[in-house]
Amino acid sequence: MFFSCGGGSGPEQTASQTETEREWVPFEKIDDWVEGKKLRKNVTISSPEKSSGARFYRRKGPSIGIDFRNQLNDENIKNYLLSGAGLSVGDFDNNGLPDLFLVSQDGPNKLFRQTAPWKFEDVTKEAGIKDKKSWGSGAAFADINNDGHLDLYVCNKGNSDEIYINQGNGTFNGGFVGGAKNPYRAPTMVAFADYDRDGDLDFYRTATRLLQINEMFKGKVLTKKDNSGITRAHPTQADQFEMIDGLPRELGTYDRLFRNEGSGKNGMPKLMDVTRVSGINITREHGLAAVWWDYNDDGWPDLYVSNDFHTPDHLYRNNGDSTFTEITEESLAYTSWNSMGSDFADINNDGRFDYLSTDMSATTHFKQKTMMGSMTDTAWFLDNLEPRQYMRNVMHVNTGTGKFIDVAFHAGIESTDWTWAAIFGDLDNDGLEDVFFTNGIERNVQDSDRAIRVQQASASGASAMELRKIFLDSPRFKEKNLAFRNRGDFKFEKLGDDWGLNEETVSHGAVLSDLDRDGDLDVVVNNMNDPVGIYMNLGDDSSQANLSDSSSMLISLRGEFSNHFGIGARLTLKLSNGQSMSRILTSSRGYMSGAEPVIHFGWPSSVKPKALNIEWPNGHDQTIKGLLSGWHYRVTESGTGSTESPDKVSNSENRLFSQIDEALGINFTHTENFYDDFTSQPLLPNRLSRFGPALAIGDVDSDSDKDVFIGGARDRQSALFIQKGGQFGRVSFPALKADQIYEDVDALWFDFDNDGDQDLYVVSGGASQDAGHEHYQDRLYINNGSGQLTRAPKGILPDLKFSGSRVAAHDFDNDGDLDLFVGSRFVPGNYPTGPESVLLINEGGNFSKAQCSASSSGMVTDVKWSDIDGDNRADLILATEWGPVRVYQNKRDGFHEITDSLGLNDFTGWWNCIAVGDVDQDGDNDIIAGNFGTNTKYSASEEKPATIFASDFGEAGTMQLVEAQYKEGKLLPIRGRSCSTTAMPHLIDRVPTYSAFASKTIREIYTPKAIEDAKRFEANTLSTMLFRNDGKGKFTAEPLPLLSQMAPVMDIVLTDVNGDGRDDIIIAQNFNAAQRETGRMNAGLGVILISKDNGQFDELWPNDSGFFSRADPRRLIVTDLDEDGSLELLMGQNNGEFQLFRSK
Incomplete structure (x- = not known):
């Protein structure tokens, strides 16, 4: 076995030596930088209590020397104490086995030393852990003074936090931090990192509040009107609550960032509060969790803070100069509302770290509907915050662009009940990080019926004690803990019951650690008013049929120039099959809990470890080769004390597109007029007034270059940009200004009168007027040949007073002029009644409605003309909502629907858009249809539409x-x-x-x-699909690749982006017009799919494509706008800025 660091090599060790099982021994030196010892084999448990085939076996605490429960007495069952307590795991006595520190609220905290695998002893008093005078919350082991021994930090609600300095002899010397006793402050979690990379550990501490305002002020909440007449909190109470929509909202307390300035008296650290100077948000919030992670891979630890209630989460980018910049809004589409626990992991092994935060979205229909309450009370919150906050788990996948994609719905983990902790770990050693959730609350504070009973009792004069009795008399809200196996492709499988991780109780903090050093992760859970849950991972000895043989490895670090335990180091294990797994060593994870400073890797036994790369916190790189499975290695930092970050190769220069928005002078912001769609139909799924802007490319001034028309919302003027010398200038025509009373949703440049110039057709849509209103009339603007547009006289267009959607032109009757099909999406006030769409025949420059079977196609969302059946006549293809993609065959005697015979009738969906082309180059036209995707709250199948x-x-x-x-x-x-x-x-x-x-x-x-x-x-299909034409009158359906399904697809174009002669697919995603219970569906960033020679597609991640935007798009056009040989991608977004991308 060979090890190497920067070209050096260590001694060889024979296979017989490494494969022989050894007794428990200390680390043995292998070379100058690496020590190791073989892991134990899995222990087989024979017990009538063991579930047959389950991977995890619950160990009874007293049988292994642990007698503990987090006790909360009835008199303290109050809102801010129901958040429970955590625990920490770490080898504080350096005997090679991790120990446990368990936090209680009304009972004593306890320290349990592991003397042998699964043998613990209570050493709380002997170790010098003091009796506390406050409610415990979070805890973490960390080497605060950098002496090689794990110290202990304990968060206390209503009192000062405690730091216990490890004396190296099994005892601690305790002290206080964070100021004097404060009855209002409630620290919750501490997270350590060397954020300034000076070689010692700093920390961030979250905090919420302890008392509710009715407890503090005996129900006498004081308010005062300011000079503007706005009711605000009275100055004497303004530091405890604020008034929002006439209601008092409790303020939290301040989080703190402390910088470690080295050791002081008795080894206690010198700590400097640098919160304000570092750029951390200084507001009163309800902080519950914090996690350090390097989200942008620049070598500097960044910070995510999870806040409860209406206070927002924060993502802070480490600037590398001891300051931080908040980037939450620019990076995340939205966050959890009541964010509680959080963790990070590379869930798809792409080398980028993803993030998960938890909320309390229920898993059953009954719990969901009894916990929803009134939407009116939260309307202000759901409609105004940026980024939005929603009551569900969020799993942000890192795209490498600084922007994340939430995949929680697609993954199946958006709702995991009243969840506190979320912890990633490879529980089955298959190379993918699984996730474990803790659940439950001592009393269900979201019980809407009980809230009504309390309100009624209060109105009847009930005393505070009587009101509290109603609360206490409700049952404990016990829920199952949940475990999900990572199946790849952002899919997680619920396996808690199968694995034996399904105890129904009230759980809060949890840790994953290989407690017995057998190569797999065990689970410890701190339960409220129940014994601690300890689950032994039996590994492949569980005899579970779906578990394959696996291998594993543990890695510990010893910093020489970095902090001693290497907290913040990034480890990447490369395998013999070319795959890699990445981890970051962190001190605190999940919820109120501290992690052991040991990295665990698992992988299928069919492959072997090839090399381990370590990026140390100080920036030094180190590579170790020759590692074996079944070992625990300790690697000492080599090299120098350099603090330079390793060179990171930026991918921005290699991207296909770059965003150039205003570079060509097309400056336009689409601004929606305010209209409440829910006035006429309160239970609409989505707003119907948000389908603009129109976007069209044409040569209005006949100078052989391309000009751009962008339609406006109602009462907003549209814009026409004329190109001169590669730059665009906005021009105005009286006709366009006069018609700003219309809502422009689509537009088309075409020569309707065959006079050699391009005229403009604009579709009127929206929902703000009653059906049949004049403002739904479409418009035709006639070009005088020199670029001047005037509205066509009455009579050229028939009465078209319906809310339109799309228009497409084609000379379907072969008489030499262009005819039109105009689609309509809905009837205002009567959704989802099918409206009338129209086929307009051009008769010498005048249009008339033609009888056409396609006119009654339902809710038409997109229109295309293309030859589907190979008879050289363009057929009519329509996307519909609550229906299929419809095809009308163009025959001499009219249009005949062939949707069913083509096999398309079997796929009903919420189709938003279509593109047509021969994507597989087999000589016939295929259909790409944009749908709502698989990553929203909705699901559909043939059996369950x-x-x-x-x-x-x-x-x-x-x-x-x-x-x-x-x-x-x-x-x-x-x-x-x-x-x-x-x-x-x-x-x-x-x-x-x-x-x-x-x-x-x-x-x-x-x-x-x-x-x-x-x-x-x-609708039985929500996936965005490729309908592949077999050339024999049938289509087969294939869902497009994964990223295409992460958000509603609003427009699609086909074009060759890489010059290989094959059409690729460009997709615009996101839809922000859903009703507030659903919230924005804007997890996507847009997608480019590259066509392969076998007719399949490779998806380009945003970091590779350069096409990424959090826009709310409606129209997408790709063209060489300025004829310079590069493609421009034009995107019109609803209620936002026009966006422009250029290929490189």
């Missing part, structure tokens, strides 16, 4: 809507009781409580007859 019912449902004169989903074997409502009864008040008597609503099916809530009489629409 997404469903919506439309009827008045007893509310005469209005088209009411009921969205439904198949869940738990039943058809259940998607919307909650609050919004449903607000829209249909007669339901209140049928479902008087939230639990009554949550317990009923659609038919039970609305009656079987009402459901049977209602119009029913279904």
